[in-house]
Amino acid sequence: MKFRQLKPPEAQHTIKVPLELEGMDSTNKFYWTIDMDETDDKLQLALGLFYDLGQGGISDPQEAVYWYKRSANQGNREAQTALALCYQEGTGVEVNFEKAVYWYELAALQDFSIAQCNLGYCYEVGQGVAKDIEQAIYWTKKAAFQGLAKAQNNLANYYKIGLGLEQSFTKAIYWFRKAANQDDPIAQGQLGYLYEQGLGVTKNEKKAFCWYEKSASLGNTLSLCCLGQCYHFGIGTEINFEKALECYRVAATCGDDIAQYCLGMCYDYGDIIEEDIALAFFWYKKSAEQGYDFAQFDIGRFYQHGICVEKDIQTAISWYKKAAAQGNQLAVKALEELE
Structure with a gap:
């Protein structure tokens, strides 16, 4: 999984x-x-x-x-x-x-x-x-x-997404690194992502792990979630389910929507922790309420099939629509099937 x-x-x-x-x-x-x-x-x-x-x-x-x-x-x-x-x-x-x-x-x-x-x-x-x-x-x-780190981070993001500038992952890396070297946790997390994906730089999962780790140590909860995925799937480090869960839990408790979703999936699928559908629903709901589209889809799925909650097609449709509005294709397909 x-x-x-x-x-x-x-x-x-x-x-x-x-x-x-x-x-x-x-x-x-x-x-x-x-x-x-x-x-x-x-x-x-x-x-x-x-x-x-x-x-x-x-x-x-x-x-x-x-x-x-x-x-x-x-x-x-x-x-x-x-x-x-x-x-x-x-x-x-x-x-x-x-x-x-x-x-x-x-x-x-x-x-x-x-x-x-x-x-x-x-x-x-x-x-x-x-x-x-x-x-x-x-x-x-x-x-x-x-030399302002936050501005360097913003400029790097413009290059990364091509906002008002020709998209250039190489230039994005340059500016993210400038900010990251000033201990900007967001830039460090971005560097981790770009190294993991091999965008603007040779793919290097070990460097990705190191940047996620630095960013997480400075309080970036999304990077902590990414660090959890590294431990979960052995990205740039050895697989360690215990550390993966710890990262997910801490980040989720701090309110990170993606970490909440990841923790929900762990309880839903029971691959690295004992399956607990009630806790899966709890964390999916936390994430969905913050607007994370995949979590919204899964909450819709739970209501559609009556998983842990009373079956309620209208509530399922409501959640699917929220996810579909963000471009979630799983939700779009689910709505088409219900209609």
């Missing part, structure tokens, strides 16, 4: 402003108000961070926005980016994507890589600005060439 092909890890776009100012001890930020001019933009930024992060037990998002605005209006690019993120996420202020773009752009024009990366994301998805892939690539590249 082989699992269906895992989806590669997705690129992560929006990232937060660094929490510390260079040369500033975070424990002293609040008390510096005594010694520094209140019109100082760096102090205002520090106060914004103090209230934003709840340092000293004082958390006040609205007060944080107040100080970010004062600093941002003086041209502080870090404060402009922090303020943009507040508008983007609705922290201390109502969500306003247009204002987020406005402040990101001001900081990006000052060559602040984090703002450039986030602005690129806004252009990519059309958030607060008209969707414009060329602009997304432009700003992402500027941040990537400055």
Whole structure:
């Protein structure tokens, strides 16, 4: 029994402003108000961070926005980016994507890589600005060439899927490696996938395993799931069912939808653990509710045939339709047979 092909890890776009100012001890930020001019933009930024992060037990998002605005209006690019993120996420202020773009752009024009990366994301998805892939690539590249790992990861993903650029797995590998060498777990997981599939690089399952392992050690649950598959099927390492189950369980418990599906399959087929249809249904349902199409198909299958649940064709059709809407051909075929 082989699992269906895992989806590669997705690129992560929006990232937060660094929490510390260079040369500033975070424990002293609040008390510096005594010694520094209140019109100082760096102090205002520090106060914004103090209230934003709840340092000293004082958390006040609205007060944080107040100080970010004062600093941002003086041209502080870090404060402009922090303020943009507040508008983007609705922290201390109502969500306003247009204002987020406005402040990101001001900081990006000052060559602040984090703002450039986030602005690129806004252009990519059309958030607060008209969707414009060329602009997304432009700003992402500027941040990537400055060495920002998240931007390098995003640029690599553009090359991998051919979004606004000619598809090039070789260039994707180049940029993923740049980010991975900075311990970006998403880029490391992507490298693992590309080595496993032999895309843009000579297929090397041992290297794939190593990159999945590095990524998983940094908390990437999808890479942990991929690591589980490596142990399950002997991809780049010896088969070890115990370790495979451990990887699946940990990732599934952390909420990874594909790991939940894999764990469900283990209980469903009983190949590396004792069969338990009730637990199979439980984990399939967890995954399906997060939108994973193969899990949605299997939940439909359980309802169609009355496996572990009362037979319910209408509920089965409902789940099949969810999976089919994502292009799942098994679900499409199941719907055709029921109709």
